[in-house]
Amino acid sequence: SPPNINTAKLYLSIIDDVIESMKELFLDEGLEDRVLDDLRHLWETKVMQSKAMEDFRKNNINSSDFVLQLPANYPRLVLSLTLTNTQTLATFSLPASLAYPVQIPAGVTLQTASGQLYKVNVPVVVTQAPVGHQPVSNVSQKVPERSEMPAPQPVAVAQNPVLLQEPEPPSAAPHKLFTIPCLPKLDLDYTYSQLSDIVQLDGAADNSDPEEDEDLPLEENDFLGLINAEDPLNSGDDVVEQDIPDLFDTDNVIVCQYDKIHRSKNRWKFHLKDGVMSYGGRDYVFSKAIGEAEW
């Protein structure tokens, strides 16, 4: 819903401001760049995974206007999860035996074998064209071999022609506006080589046909990892206690400033501003709030 989108955008802008303004001080303290990056990463993750942003995450994943179509027999699509333009958290390889289509949440960068990057601001569905099928463009349709032959490029087919930039849609569907991390629970210190040692976990590759694998230059341990196409966000995300808001215990609090407080007999009028309200765990902000109450 609109208030939640603005809240998310506002929060991220505040995080940006604070991190940027701390760069010099952190440098003076002799800290590596990584420390401030870690702070940003931790902070953003906590905020975006908090109950406050739950509505936003749910709205973000429901539909996808973007389809990334891979040519048939495309060898490998690598996903890297990024928080900002500069921070790569982890990379996963989608096995070629994966059962398409795969739904990828927003905030993911797709990288082809040749290194072409598609930064995705919105949820995207990755499909694969059937063997022999021409993709919707003039890209040559060669099946890649292990030699130097360049792999055919995936084709981005989208209702909105702009995939790589942050679009300015006239009628904004909420999930198009941001690069937001919608992360499943991850151990964020994995490197690819460590990941390749991990046995394949739940994913959309359940229907893989082993015979098709032999034709493709797979690494032994290709896996989908923690990106579960059916439930990319919510599995294991929330601590159990937070799943059911207990409104008796919830402290619904507004922190704000007052322009004017007025009373006449037992009728009170409140003129408030610049407020942050937490209700049932969800966050709302306001510029002005005008209220009345009887005591």
Add this chain to the structure above:
Amino acid sequence: MAYQLYRNTTLGNSLQESLDELIQITPQLALQVLLQFDKAINAALASRVRNRVNFRGSLNTYRFCDNVWTFVLNDVEFREVTELVKVDKVKIVACDGKSESQQNRTRTVLVLDLPVTTEPRPAVG
């Protein structure tokens, strides 16, 4: 001087947690980050947020101390354009919104520290 009251919000609490978790950040440096957060959120709320909300409910308790109002309201309806949120109970903590220079000029004479069950005092504007 930016109010510290926004530290007890999702954004503020998650920042404090993050600062705690990073051992390379000393308490003194963490304080600097929080002070910067205070500035940033005060400024952002004043300039980047533009919506108006109306609300109505019943006032359960009120308190005015050190220029801070604290209210507890029951059965409150918050309305923003077409959106309606109903809340059984909400606590409002509000600091003086007047700028510091204005505060110095219009010095408040009455310092009210009201016990919550007292007969209401004259309005404070």
